[in-house]
Amino acid sequence: MEYESVIGLEVHVHVKTATKAFCGCSTQFGNQANSQVCPVCLGFPGTLPVLNSKFLDSAIKVGLALNCTIQEFTKFDRKNYFYPDLPKNYQISQYDLPLALHGFIEINTNAASKRINILRVHMEEDAGKLMHKDELSLVDFNRTGMPLLEIVSEPDLHSPQEAYDYLTILKSIIQYLDVSDCDMEKGSLRCDANISLRQIGEQRLGTKAELKNLNSFKAVKDSLTFEIKRQAEILGRGEKIIQETRLWDAKELKTVSMRSKEEAKDYRYFPEPDLTPFLITKEKIDKIRTTIPELPKEKALRLIREYGLTEYDAGILVLDRKDADYAENCLMSYAPADKKPIANWLIGPLLSEAHSLNCGICETGVSPAHLIELISFVEKQQISHLTAKSVLSEMVKSKKTASLIIKEKDLIQISDTESLQGIIEEILNANQKSVQDYKAGKENACMFLVGQVMKKTGSRANPKVVGELLKRRLSDA
Amino acid sequence: MPFSLDTVKYVAHLARIELKAQELEIISNQLQDIVAFIDMLREVDINAINPTSHILPLQNVLREDTLVESLPIEKALGNAPERKGSFFGVPKVIE
Amino acid sequence: MELYELTCHELLSKINEEKTSSQQIIRSLKDRIELTESKVNAYVRLNINDFTCEHTHNANSALSLQGIPASIKDNICTEGINTECCSRILGGFKPPYDATVIQKLKDAGASIIKTKTNMDEFAFGSSTENSCFGPTHNPWQQDCVPGGSSGGSAAAVAADEAVFALGSDTGGSIRQPAAFCGIVGLKPTYGSVSRYGLIAFASSLDQIGPLTKDVRDCALVMNVISGYDSKDSTSVNRIVPDYTQALINDVTGIRIGIPQEYFIEGIDPEVKEIVEAAIAKLTLLGAIHKPVSLPHTEYAVPVYYLIATAEASSNLARYDGVQYGFRSCQSRQSLLDMYKKTRGEGFGEEAKRRILLGTFALSHGYYDAYYLRALKVRTRIKEDFDAVFKDFDCIITPTTPTPAFGIGEKSKNPLQMYLSDIFTISPNLAGIPAISIPCGFTKKGLPVGLQILAQTFNEEMLFKVAYTFEQNTPWHLKKPKL
C-alpha cells in the first residue's frame, strides 16, 4: 500500500525583548535559578499582567513577514492546566482570536518552490524549567513569562525533508526580522510535529500522532522518518493508529508513546479578564511593515538577477542575514563582471572554514576585501588554488592577510621558464629511469616527474608550466 | 441534568481537589440544585448579543519594554513550603 | 467622646489642632479592641500586645490621612505582613510587596494596622462564616452575622474597633456588610481603584472600596485610594476629582429611578417600609422619583455565579502548595496527590463548591451553554442600566432584601445564601458605582441599608445624594451597645 504523509508543525519562538511578556523582569538566559522573578511572573496572589509593547510589535512584524492577515481585534485567553512549571496553573495565551491568521511561506523542493500555509501566529507566555533530582523535581521560574510566539502551519508538508526545509526557511525569516535568536539549544526555538498517513488519493486526514521532544531540526526529520515507517507498518497490518503524544528518543532513534501519563485535554480557555483587548490599527500595521527588511526569498532573487548567481548558490548564501550581507559585500567589491569565482569561494572554501568553526561565513574574521585579495593571487596565477585554500585556513587562524602570509612563507608560484628549466634538468638527471619509462610510452612517468619538481620547489612551481616544459624537453631529447 | 456524580468527579479531578466520599455526595447535591437554578438563563433570548467579558471599553493597555528590578532570591523563595538551594521543590514529576 | 468613636475627619482636625496624635489614636483603638473584640471577632491573628501599625514617618501634616489608622481586609496584600484570605491554604503567607492601595494609604500618611480584618474565605460568602478563623459577630446583635465577605471590616468600623477599613466587593461584599452593620460602604466604578495587590476572586468584578462611619470619610478615603495605576491593565487613566467637593447638602431636582424588580415578594416588609420612607425623605428634600424597570434583574444571580466562579476557579488554581502557603504534609507522595490533598485539605467547603462550579462552567461541552451564555446575559443587564441612566441621575434600592440574619441560619443552604446578594450583584456586573448608607433600624434594632447606584465614574452623584440624606437623618450617629 502506498501512503502519503501529512505533516503539520507547531513552532514556538522566544521573542527578543529586554523584559518578559507581562512584567519587567529580565529575559537574560542562563542566570542563577529564580534570580529573574518578581511577584507578577511568579503568579503571586494579587498580581496582574501588563503587556510588553515590544512583544506586540515584534509579533505583528512576524505575522506580516509570514504573509498573515493581522487581526483588527485580538485578545488574550487563559489556558488552564496544572503543572509545576506554570506558577498560576494557567498560561496566558490566545485562543479564538489570535493576532495573525492565514499566512504562508515558500520552500524550495526539487522541482519548484512550494507554498506552505500558516494557520495562525499567536502570543503567549513561556513556562519555567523543571529539573529532576533524586526524589524531587526542582523548579526554576526564570524562563516563566518570557514572550513566546506560537506559529502553527497547516498540514501542508508531505515529507520529513519538506518539514526540515520549512523550519530552515522559517528560522531564516525570523532571524532576518531580528526578533529572535532562534537558538534551539537555548530553547528559543522549539518545535512539535503532527503527523498522519493516508492512502494516496484519499482526501480525509488519518489519525495523527503528536511528536514532542524534538531538540534539533535533524530530530524533527529523523522522528518523522521513523514515525512514517511505524505508522505504515501498523496500517499495513490493517490496524488503527492511536491518537497520542509520542516522545522522540534521540539515543534509540525512535518515538515512544507517553499515553499512560497523558489525560484528556480540557484547557477551559476563557478570555483573560486581567488584560484588555487590543485593536490593531492599519496605521500601526503600516508603520511596522516599513521596519521589515528584505527577506531571504527576495534577497535570493535579487542576487540571481544582479550578480548572475545560480539559484542553488543564492539559496545557500541568503539563509542567514549577516552571511547574506557579507556575501553581497563580497560580490559588490569583486570587480570582474563574472561573479562565479567569488561565489564559488564563498560556498566552497570559506563555507567549509565556517563549518569547522561552527559559525557563519561572516564570522571567520576574513573581511570581504581580504578574501578578494586572496582570490586575486589565484587569478594572477601567483599561487595555485590548492595553496590559496591553505592560505585561507591560515588567514582564519592567524588573522593575517593573504599577502602577508604569502610573503612570509614565500609562496609565490615559480612560473618563469628560466628558473624552472634549471630545476627540471636536475630532476631529469636524477631520474633517468623515469625518463626511459616515459619514452617507452608510460604517460604516468611524466606525472611522477612533475611531482618531483613540485617537491623540490616546496609546491611553489606552477604545475601547469612545469608539465608543459617537461613534455617539450622530453620530446626534444 | 448535567451534574451527575461522574461530572463532579471529573470536574474535581480537573480542579485537582480531593473530595472525601461524604463531601462528594453533599457537594454534588448542592451543585445539582445550583445548576438547576442557573438553568433559568435558558429563558433569555441571547440571539445577536455580544458577550461582555470586559465591562470597560478599555483597550491597548501596554507597557514599555523597560527593566524593573526582580525580587531578591530570598524574597522569591521566602514563602516556599519546600526548596533546594535557589529552586522550589515539588514531588518528583514522572516523565 | 473617646478617640475611637470619632470619624477620620474629626480625628484629622484634632491632629491638625495638635489635640491628639497618631499614637494616642492607636492606643485608644487598642483599648477599645481589648474591651469588645471577644464579642465581635472582627480581626484575625490578633495579638493585642502586638497591636501596632506600619508608620510612615512623614512629618507633613498636610497629608490627607496623616496619622489615621487603617484596617485592612485579609485579601489585600501588605508587604511582610500575613495576608491569608482567611484560608488555610494561604496559611503563613507574607506577600513580598504592597498592594497599590496600601502604598497610596501610606503615601497619604495613614498608618496600616498589621492585624487584618476577618472575611469569608477568598471573599466567598455573604456572612463571614466561611473564615478559617471563625465567624465575625454583628456588633448590633451578636447572634447575627455581620454580612460578608468584608464582615470583619464592617464590624470593626461599626464597633469602633477601626476608624475606617478597606474591603473588597465582587457581588456586594462591601455594601451588604455595611448595610448589616449600619455603616457606609462604597463599591467604586470598576477600574477606578487599582486591583494590584487585591487577591483576586473574580477579576472582572472585583473592586476595593472603603467602609466608613460616614459619607465624608468615604469621600476622603476615595480621594486617596482611587486613581490610575500602570500595574493594573484594567485601571482607567482619568483625573480623580476631589470627592469632598461633591458633599453638598442639596438634592433639588435630582431624578431618582426606583426599579420595580427590587421591591418584590420575599423582601422583608420592614426593610421595604424603611427604604420607602428614605425615598420619601429624599423627595421631601427636593428629589424627584419615578418607578423604572431593570427587566433582567432576576438573572443577575445566576449570571454572577457563573462568571464569578469561572474566574475564581482559574484565579485560585495557583494555590497548589508549590510556592507559598499550605502544603499537605504527607511526604513523598506523587505530584498529583500533593496537588489534590493540598487543595482538598486547604480549601474550605464553600471555596471547593465554587471552584467546582466554575470549573464545570468552563469545561469542555458546557462552555457555550453556561459561561458564554452568562457573558451574553451580562450584556443585557448592562443595557438595562444604560437605558435607565438616560433619564435618571441615580437609582435607589434596598441594599439587601432582609436585615442581618442569624449565624448558622443559611450556612447549610448555599443557594439561599447566594440569593441574599440579589440586590448588590447587578452593579458589579454592570461595572457601575454603588454605595450603601444606613437608613433606619428594624424593631429588633438591626440596621437597614439604602443602596444608591449611578453611572460609571459618577461617584460624585452617590456622594451628593448620600451626604444630603445623612445630613438630614440621625442613623449614622447610632452606635451599637457592646
Ligand SMILES: [Mg+2]
Ligand atoms: Mg503554545
Ligand SMILES: [Zn+2]
Ligand atoms: Zn517578573
